Amino acid sequence: MRRTNTFELRAFSQRERCLLLELLDASAACYNEVNYERRQAFFDVRENAEQRVPVSELRTAVEGATTQEKYRQRYKQVLSSSTPQQLVQKNWSTWKSFFKLLSKYRDPENETVTDKPSPPGYWKDGEQRVLHTVIRNDQYTLELGDRSRVEIPVGMELKEAYGLGHHERLRLEVRGKPHWTGKQGRLEIVYDRDAESFTAHQSVGDEKHPPHCRQSTTSSFPTTLATSSRGEGTVAAVDIGANNLAAVTTSTGQQLLFHGRPLFERFHEYTRRIAHQQSELPEEQWSSPRIRELYRRRDAQRDHAQDALVRHLGEWLANHDVDELIVGKLGDVCASHWSATVNEKTHLFWAHGRFRRRLDEVLGDEYGITVREESEAGTSSKCPTCESTEVHRNGDLLHCLDCGTESHSDLAASVNFLREQADEQHLNLPTQGPMARPVASRENTTEDGHHDYDQTVVPRLEWDDHGWRQPDHSTKEDPTNQSTTPGNLPSGSQV
Numbered sequence: 067m068r069r070t071n072t073f074e075l076r077a078f079s080q081r082e083r084c085l086l087l088e089l090l091d092a093s094a095a096c097y098n099e100v101n102y103e104r105r106q107a108f109f110d111v112r113e114n115a116e117q118r119v120p121v122s123e124l125r126t127a128v129e130g131a132t133t134q135e136k137y138r139q140r141y142k143q144v145l146s147s148s149t150p151q152q153l154v155q156k157n158w159s160t161w162k163s164f165f166k167l168l169s170k171y172r173d174p175e176n177e178t179v180t181d182k183p184s185p186p187g188y189w190k191d192g193e194q195r196v197l198h199t200v201i202r203n204d205q206y207t208l209e210l211g212d213r214s215r216v217e218i219p220v221g222m223e224l225k226e227a228y229g230l231g232h233h234e235r236l237r238l239e240v241r242g243k244p245h246w247t248g249k250q251g252r253l254e255i256v257y258d259r260d261a262e263s264f265t266a267h268q269s270v271g272d273e274k275h276p277p278h279c280r281q282s283t284t285s286s287f288p289t290t291l292a293t294s295s296r297g298e299g300t301v302a303a304v305d306i307g308a309n310n311l312a313a314v315t316t317s318t319g320q321q322l323l324f325h326g327r328p329l330f331e332r333f334h335e336y337t338r339r340i341a342h343q344q345s346e347l348p349e350e351q352w353s354s355p356r357i358r359e360l361y362r363r364r365d366a367q368r369d370h371a372q373d374a375l376v377r378h379l380g381e382w383l384a385n386h387d388v389d390e391l392i393v394g395k396l397g398d399v400c401a402s403h404w405s406a407t408v409n410e411k412t413h414l415f416w417a418h419g420r421f422r423r424r425l426d427e428v429l430g431d432e433y434g435i436t437v438r439e440e441s442e443a444g445t446s447s448k449c450p451t452c453e454s455t456e457v458h459r460n461g462d463l464l465h466c467l468d469c470g471t472e473s474h475s476d477l478a479a480s481v482n483f484l485r486e487q488a489d490e491q492h493l494n495l496p497t498q499g500p501m502a503r504p505v506a507s508r509e510n511t512t513e514d515g516h517h518d519y520d521q522t523v524v525p526r527l528e529w530d531d532h533g534w535r536q537p538d539h540s541t542k543e544d545p546t547n548q549s550t551t552p553g554n555l556p557s558g559s560q561v
């Protein structure tokens with residue numbers, strides 16, 4: 067399990083600041099040269115072939131385009147011996163992701179990648195290089211305390227130019243308190259030209275050495291402190307649906323719901339317009355620039371909301387100390403949530419394969435949360451309180467005929483899924499009380515007579531074009547926070 071610490075770095079003097087800028091600039095130059103060689107190899111192979119070149123062949127050509135040793139020799143005097151190798155590896159990881167996408171894009175069976183992926187670009191912003199470097203995990207020292215410091219390696223040429231001793235490293239001041247502590251991974255440093263500041267991203271922990279939350283009175287995530295005392299091993303299960311994109315329950319009894327209907331209605335509106343445009347096309351013509359543009363906009367809107375959902379979920383899970391998320395298998399999800407007639411429509415909308423990929427990428431790579439796939443068959447037709455299967459389902463509402471509990475059906479499914487898949491000893495779910503009852507929304511109350519939940523128990527988020535927020539939260543819960551002017555986040559966004 068891995069987490070990322072992000073903090074600001076400052077140089078102690080103007081001279082050291084210049085040194086750092088030069089180090090970052092040379093790193094970006096190194097990265098871009100590597101990338102140039104690889105792009106050349108890629109385009110050479112592609113353009114000199116008579117037929118379409120298989121992805122594996124393109125990959126071999128790009129991988130063999132250059133060597134780490136070449137760049138180590140070329141840059142070690144400036145960057146030190148280890149950093150060029152890190153940059154070559156960093157570049158290769160972007161190529162690997164690109165080839166994965168390309169394979170999916172070319173695979174007619176796979177709908178998750180519909181836009182043709184582009185080969186990795188340069189570390190450039192307009193005409194300027196993006197100042198960025200990557201330091202190997204064993205090559206820097208981070209000391210935290212009242213005066214936090216980091217020391218990074220510098221090549222001999224830069225040491226001489228800036229007056230550092232031969233065995234000295236560059237010392238920088240660390241601003242802010244990193245949340246995570248544990249086995250240190252690599253350190254990336256990026257310079258923001260607008261803010262004129264250096265930001266460091268430190269990866270912490272790995273499979274065998276999970277990171278710990280640093281106890282801190284100045285933590286910007288108070289919820290982390292509230293739950294970290296429950297110990298490690300918090301697990302969550304997510305139920306993925308069409309009306310409710312994701313319903314999540316953690317083993318400590320926390321819940322969250324991402325409501326998808328308004329988003330789906332907008333998606334559907336695009337689909338309707340596309341169908342209309344298609345009906346106007348002349349014989350033998352299947353598409354038009356207008357239609358392609360509608361498709362593009364429809365999918366971009368969905369992808370944007372989906373990416374934001376995954377990120378919001380990752381943040382929320384991390385704040386609740388979750389290190390494993392259980393998700394339903396793709397086939398199960400389709401079978402349990404979609405009837406044949408709406409299957410294609412909702413499948414396209416939800417782009418489940420893409421969602422799963424983003425979950426793995428963002429939760430796995432950025433939050434170090436393991437994503438585990440299990441069968442969720444049967445979880446949506448059981449009472450979350452007494453586990454009776456004598457239930458009646460009506461839209462979002464699940465009514466238990468045995469104990470009388472009324473619960474939200476997707477949240478109930480996530481509770482049941484979690485019960486089935488997590489170790490009993492780790493579960494700390496409330497046995498009584500209002501589990502699986504979301505905050506009411508006005509839309510829901512008009513749906514049918516049953517949906518008049520009045521308990522504000524589970525945050526229920528909706529997409530507002532910018533983020534996932536609780537639409538009626540500020541007025542219902544907190545009369546002092548009624549302002550929803552842009553830039554002033556409603557309190558629902560805090561969950």
Ligand SMILES: [Zn+2]
Pocket residue numbers: 449450451452453454466467468469470471
């Ligand atoms: Zn029951």
